[in-house]
Amino acid sequence: MRSVLHILSCVLALAAPGSAQDPVGVVELELTGPVETIGIDAGFERTDLSLGLLSGETRRLWSPFLSRARIGSGEPTPRITDPDEARRARVVPGTVERPIEWAELPVSLKSRGLPALRTVRPEVGALRFAWILAAALLVLGLRRRPAMAALLGVAAGLAVTWIPAAPVEQPVVRVLEGDLRSGRWLQVRGSRERLQLGEPSAGWVRHLPQAADLHLELRESASGVTWSICSPKSRIYFMEEVSIPSTPGLQGPGGHAFGEVWLREPGAAWSPRGPWAGEERLPDELEGAPGPPGWLVAGLPQGVPILAGRLTAEAGEETWLRLVGFL
Amino acid sequence: MSPTSPPSTAVPLSRTAIFLFAWVLSVLPLTVDGGLQAALGDGSRLALSWLPWIAFVGMPGAATEGRDWLLALGLCVPVTAVALWVDQDAGLLAGRLHATNLAGVVALCTIGESRYLAARSDVPSYAPCWFVLVLGLPGLATALAWGAGGRLMEGTWAELLASLSPLSAMWRDVRQVDSSASAEFLGAALFCPSTLSCVVLVVVMAVLSRRGRAA
Numbered sequence: 047m048r049s050v051l052h053i054l055s056c057v058l059a060l061a062a063p064g065s066a067q068d069p070v071g072v073v074e075l076e077l078t079g080p081v082e083t084i085g086i087d088a089g090f091e092r093t094d095l096s097l098g099l100l101s102g103e104t105r106r107l108w109s110p111f112l113s114r115a116r117i118g119s120g121e122p123t124p125r126i127t128d129p130d131e132a133r134r135a136r137v138v139p140g141t142v143e144r145p146i147e148w149a150e151l152p153v154s155l156k157s158r159g160l161p162a163l164r165t166v167r168p169e170v171g172a173l174r175f176a177w178i179l180a181a182a183l184l185v186l187g188l189r190r191r192p193a194m195a196a197l198l199g200v201a202a203g204l205a206v207t208w209i210p211a212a213p214v215e216q217p218v219v220r221v222l223e224g225d226l227r228s229g230r231w232l233q234v235r236g237s238r239e240r241l242q243l244g245e246p247s248a249g250w251v252r253h254l255p256q257a258a259d260l261h262l263e264l265r266e267s268a269s270g271v272t273w274s275i276c277s278p279k280s281r282i283y284f285m286e287e288v289s290i291p292s293t294p295g296l297q298g299p300g301g302h303a304f305g306e307v308w309l310r311e312p313g314a315a316w317s318p319r320g321p322w323a324g325e326e327r328l329p330d331e332l333e334g335a336p337g338p339p340g341w342l343v344a345g346l347p348q349g350v351p352i353l354a355g356r357l358t359a360e361a362g363e364e365t366w367l368r369l370v371g372f373l
Numbered sequence: 374m375s376p377t378s379p380p381s382t383a384v385p386l387s388r389t390a391i392f393l394f395a396w397v398l399s400v401l402p403l404t405v406d407g408g409l410q411a412a413l414g415d416g417s418r419l420a421l422s423w424l425p426w427i428a429f430v431g432m433p434g435a436a437t438e439g440r441d442w443l444l445a446l447g448l449c450v451p452v453t454a455v456a457l458w459v460d461q462d463a464g465l466l467a468g469r470l471h472a473t474n475l476a477g478v479v480a481l482c483t484i485g486e487s488r489y490l491a492a493r494s495d496v497p498s499y500a501p502c503w504f505v506l507v508l509g510l511p512g513l514a515t516a517l518a519w520g521a522g523g524r525l526m527e528g529t530w531a532e533l534l535a536s537l538s539p540l541s542a543m544w545r546d547v548r549q550v551d552s553s554a555s556a557e558f559l560g561a562a563l564f565c566p567s568t569l570s571c572v573v574l575v576v577v578m579a580v581l582s583r584r585g586r587a588a
Contacts, residue, residue, distance in 0.1 A: 163464075164415075165415045166463065167410070167418070167459050167460075167462065168459060168462045168463070170403045170455055170459060177451065178400070178451040178455055181451040182396055182448055182451070185448050186393075186448075188444075188447070189383045189384050190383040190384075192384060192439050192441060192442075192443035192447070193440075193443050195443060195447035195448075196443040196444070196446045196450075197447070199446060199448060199449070199451060200446075200450050202450070202451040202454075203450035203451045203453070203454035204454070206451055206455055206458070207454055207457075211462070214462060216464070238464035239464060255466075279461070279464060279467060280464075281464065
C-alpha cells in the first residue's frame, strides 16, 4: 500500500505544473556572427534569444535562460540546442549563475501579494471611429430591413478588428520588498505582455495565467544589452534579490524619497504619514488621509511594525515599498 | 405576421431615435477624453458598451410589426467589437470578455424578442415584467445597498435578486475585470441567473402572445 502511495505521489509530482516561480539564471555566451536567434536548453525549458549579430562579429555577452523547476530534478548546465547554432555560439564554462531556491527566502518575503498592474488601453483612433460611424449610418439606412441591418452590423464588427493598431507600451510597476530582521531585499517588477529589463540578472519569473506561452528576448543596442520577458495576454513579474543600504539610525531604505508612507504598528491600524524625505524622522499621522492600496498590504505578517510607501515617481515607472520590521 | 416571415415595415422613428441614443451612450466609454477615461479607471469598456443596449432595447412603447431589435443588434455589434479589442489589448482576461459579450448578445436578443412578441399581441403584462427585470431589481438592490452603507449586498437575498437582472450582471462585469471567477467560461455566461431570467421572459411572452392571438 505504501509503495502504491509512493508511486502515486511521484506521478502527481511529475504531472504537476511548474512551480509558481520559475528560476531565471544567467550564463556567459561566446558568439561568432552571423547569429539571428539561438536556443538555450537548461534541461526543462528552452529559451529563445533574438540577437541579430552580423557576419564576422565576435562577441561575449551574458544571457538569461529559463529553467522550470521540477521536484527531484538536478540542475543541468545550459547548452545551445541547435547543432548549427552550437558552432557559432558556446557557453563559457564556469559562468552559470542561478538564483537560490525560492523556498530559502524568508517567509515574510515569499508570502506577499503580487503588485497590481495599471491598465493602459490602446487608443481607438480616428479610423476605427470613422468605421463604426459609417457602419451605424449604413445600418440605419437599412431601417426597413432589420435582418439585413443586423447582418451588416455583424460583418462590420468582425471587420473592425482587422484594422491595424500601434502596440501599446504597458507601464512597469516596481516593488521593493524588505525584511529588516533578515536584512534581505527583493525587487519585484511587473508589467503586462512584455517586461523590459536592463542587464541580465538571475531571479525568478512568474506569469499569470501560468498556461500562457513564456519566452525571453535579448537585444543589443547602442545603450547596451537589454532583455525582456514576453508572454502574450499575461501579467509578468520578475523577482530578484537586491542589496539596499539602510538609513543610519532609522533602519529605513536610504536614498529614497517617498510621495506617501503608511505605518502599521503591532495591534494598530494603518496610519497615513504623508510625504517623507527618507532621511529625517517619520512624519506624524495625517488625519483624514487615505489608507494604503489593498494589494500593497495583502499577505503582510502580523505582530511586527511595517512601513509601506510609494516612492516619488521615476520616469515611466511607479515604485512602491513594503518593509517588515521597521524601526 | 409569423415569426419566420421577413418584416415588411420600417422600424418606427421613435424606436430608431432610442437606438441612436443607446449607440451614442455605448460609444462614450471608447472616446479619448482623458478625464472620462480616468474616471472609468480599469472598468471593462466592453461591459460599459453593452449597458445602454440592455437598458433600451426592450423599452415598452409603440407597437412594431417587425423585429426592431435586429436594427439594435446591427448598431451595437461594431461598437462592442471595438470595445472588446480595447479591453483585450489592455490585457483583460479573454475568457471573461467573451463571456461578457455572449451574455450581452443573449440579453439583447431575448429582451428584444420578448418586446416584439408582446407588442405583436398586445400583452399587457410585458411592461411591468420588463420594468421589474431590467430596472426594478437593480434599482431595489442599489437602494438597499445605499441605505445600508454598502454592506447589505454581499451574500444576501438583495444580491440574489440583483443577479437576476441582466443590467446588474453587466454592471458587475464592468468591475470584475481581473477576477478569475467562473465567468471566464462561456457556459457560466449562458447559465447565469440573469441569462436564465431573460430566457424565462421570452418564453412567458411567447406563451402569452400565442394565447392572445388564439383568443
